[in-house]
Amino acid sequence: MLRCESVSKRYGRGSWILQDVDLEVSGGDVLAVVGGNGSGKSTLLRILVGLSRPTSGQVAGRPRHIGYVPDRFTAHERVSALSYLTHMGRIRGLSGAAARARAARLLDQLALVGGRDASLRTLSKGNAQKVALAQALLVEPDLLVLDEPWSGLDASAHGVLAELIEEVAAGGGAVVFTDHRAAITETRATGAYAISGGRVSPLGGGHCGGRFTEVELTLTAPVTGAVPREVNWRALPGVTDAARRDGAIVLRVAREHSDAVLLTALQHSWSVESLTRPGVDRASRVGVGRAAR
Amino acid sequence: MIALVRYMFTVMLLSQRYLAPLLLFVGLLAVLTSSDSGPLAATYGSAAGGMLVCSVWLTMALIGLEDQTHRSVVVVTAGSQLRVLLGSVGTAVLWCLPLTAAGLVLPLLFGSHTFTFADAVLGTEAQLACAFTGIAIGVLCSRLLFRRQGYALLLALILLLAVLLAKRVSPVNVLLADLQNASGSTDLLGSTAVLLAISAGVLAAAVATTQAISVRRS
Numbered sequence: 001m002l003r004c005e006s007v008s009k010r011y012g013r014g015s016w017i018l019q020d021v022d023l024e025v026s027g028g029d030v031l032a033v034v035g036g037n038g039s040g041k042s043t044l045l046r047i048l049v050g051l052s053r054p055t056s057g058q059v060a061g062r063p064r065h066i067g068y069v070p071d072r073f074t075a076h077e078r079v080s081a082l083s084y085l086t087h088m089g090r091i092r093g094l095s096g097a098a099a100r101a102r103a104a105r106l107l108d109q110l111a112l113v114g115g116r117d118a119s120l121r122t123l124s125k126g127n128a129q130k131v132a133l134a135q136a137l138l139v140e141p142d143l144l145v146l147d148e149p150w151s152g153l154d155a156s157a158h159g160v161l162a163e164l165i166e167e168v169a170a171g172g173g174a175v176v177f178t179d180h181r182a183a184i185t186e187t188r189a190t191g192a193y194a195i196s197g198g199r200v201s202p203l204g205g206g207h208c209g210g211r212f213t214e215v216e217l218t219l220t221a222p223v224t225g226a227v228p229r230e231v232n233w234r235a236l237p238g239v240t241d242a243a244r245r246d247g248a249i250v251l252r253v254a255r256e257h258s259d260a261v262l263l264t265a266l267q268h269s270w271s272v273e274s275l276t277r278p279g280v281d282r283a284s285r286v287g288v289g290r291a292a293r
Numbered sequence: 294m295i296a297l298v299r300y301m302f303t304v305m306l307l308s309q310r311y312l313a314p315l316l317l318f319v320g321l322l323a324v325l326t327s328s329d330s331g332p333l334a335a336t337y338g339s340a341a342g343g344m345l346v347c348s349v350w351l352t353m354a355l356i357g358l359e360d361q362t363h364r365s366v367v368v369v370t371a372g373s374q375l376r377v378l379l380g381s382v383g384t385a386v387l388w389c390l391p392l393t394a395a396g397l398v399l400p401l402l403f404g405s406h407t408f409t410f411a412d413a414v415l416g417t418e419a420q421l422a423c424a425f426t427g428i429a430i431g432v433l434c435s436r437l438l439f440r441r442q443g444y445a446l447l448l449a450l451i452l453l454l455a456v457l458l459a460k461r462v463s464p465v466n467v468l469l470a471d472l473q474n475a476s477g478s479t480d481l482l483g484s485t486a487v488l489l490a491i492s493a494g495v496l497a498a499a500v501a502t503t504q505a506i507s508v509r510r511s
Contacts, residue, residue: 011510049369052511068369070362077363078307087303090296091370135366 001026001174002048002143007057009043017043019198021057025143025174030165030188033178034203035195041178042071042147044195048176049145063143065092067136067168071147071178073128081107081123081131082116089138099138106134110160125152137164144168146177162188214240215258215277217251222271229268236261248273297371297380302387305355311388314350318343318392322399329404334481336404337416338472340396345423345456345465347392349449352385352431357442374511375504378437382428382500389424396420411478418485419468425492426456426465429499437507464488464495 004023010016017040025031035041046052047059049068077084082103089099107116110130114123120131129152136144149161165175165188177189192203203214221228233242233249238257243250249270253261258275265272305311321343326336359367368377397416401408430452439445456463460470468488475481 046365046511050373051365051368053508064372066369068366070365072362073366074360074362077304077359079304083303087296087300088366088370091300091367093296132366135370 001061001063003060004048004054005058005060007047007054007059009040009047009052009055016198018047018054018200021200023193023200025176027142027172027174028169030169030175030190031177032189032192032203033176033195033200034180034192035178036180039195040198041180041195044200045145045147045176045178049143065139065142067139067141067144069129069132069136069144069146069149071151073132077120080117080119081112081114081127084120084131085134085138088135092139094139102138103134106137107131109164110134110157126154126157129153130157133161133164137168140171140173141168142173144173144175146175148178148180150179214252214254215275217253217258217261217265217275218273219249219251219265219270220247220273222269226269228270231264231268231270233261236264294376294380294383297367297377298383298387300367301355301380301384304358305384305388308358310354310358311351314347314354315392317350318347319395319399321346322396323403326400327403329400330406332476332478333400333406333408333412334415334472334475334478336400336406337396337412337419338469340400340416341419341423341465341472342457342469344389344392344396344420345427346453348385348389348424348427349431349434349453351388352381352428353435353445353449355385355388356381356432356435356437374508378432378500378504378507381435382432382496385428385431386424389421389428393417393420393424409478411482415472415478415481415485418482418489419472422468422485422489422492423465425489425496426463429492429496430456432496432499432503435503437503464491 002025004021007018007021007023008016009018021044023044033041033044043052045068047054048062049066050059050062051068079087082100085103085107086096086099089102090096092099094102104116107130110133112123112127112130114127120128123131129149133146133149136146144165146165150158153161165177168175169190193200194203219228233239233251236257237260238254239251239261240254241250241252251261262272262275322340325339325343329336364377368374371377371380393416397413397420400406406412430449433452434445434449436442436445439448456465457469459466461467468485471481471484
């Protein structure tokens, strides 16, 4: 459906925020974009929804109904939450009554505290975030884009958010969200990308579906001085990537095969330096792995 | 578009930011047209001058109301940046309509005039021409192009002076000069309608410029 082709972005003559980003989202996908603070996640989302124009490259196939939830929804307005949502529904082409009914149902579902008739400016961060979420879902979106949607929401709203995301995906809509924690993307997304240094690369199962469950295994020669025996790592089942870095070997292994690969490594006298889930804290390693491939 | 204008009108109404320009307009009318018994054309020229200043203020306040995040949400909801910008302009024009009505009626109360239908048409044309030019300046000096309000205000003042003083170039200058020297309203209806159309063109150009620059920067 939505396709980014070598999208790059920078503001004025500043440094590049995104470089050569290729990304594809189809209906039913739930895609996570994981990256640290200031890694360009929000810029990527703004380009996806059409708020920002890429400096080079293009975005094709942007659908008509897009729901966008910004990361900060600081509301200065005096309109009430319900009235705001009714207005947004009307702008999306709903009748006033339909918009009001849909808004009321979403606010009930998200358990807005502070009252639906409270003005937006009096809402807390979490509750404002709920209003932001509700406005994106007034009309079943073909593309739902959420910028760090879990931050600020209470635990009970987490479950509702996951349900809402699943509903959109089940209805044939695509969902793209960002987060700086890999853990949340693991349980919620069907595919994930890591963003680091302006580059976007597939994480784990990538875009082919299935929950992304991969581990990154770093092996070195043991400190005892024993020389490990060479292994054809790529031939092992579940190994998606093998790269050599500073004398260490970095393997990407599917979670279900990681134990077997680990055992093989130990049997061949390799020492385990680290075992991590590729995510935000290791996002830079993804780039290293790709460069060495 | 109606839903968009309705939303923006409501937000402006609840924010009460319309109050200061509205009071300024009524104040200007009171000062410029009280105890006046000359031809209404000249009187409505004063009202149009007041409208010019107030429409700039109204437009800048209207567009400045929402922060960038909120505007982003409205842009995605409405489907395009241009549509939201046109919505802002439409809302500004809508706010200028009651001001125009006040500009027509209040001078009759403040002074002593014989009111004809031609006067009403001329007064409406003149005030709307100035409102369009004012909204054009307001859009160019709005938060869409200027993050710093000081610079925006400075540019707005310079542009206001330019359209008031540029002889034979600015439709506002030509309009106000015509109205001051007119003896009857009927003679000026045609030329003022042309100036109104030119002002609408100026507004369209300002919208196109603002859109082009803000899209480039986005």
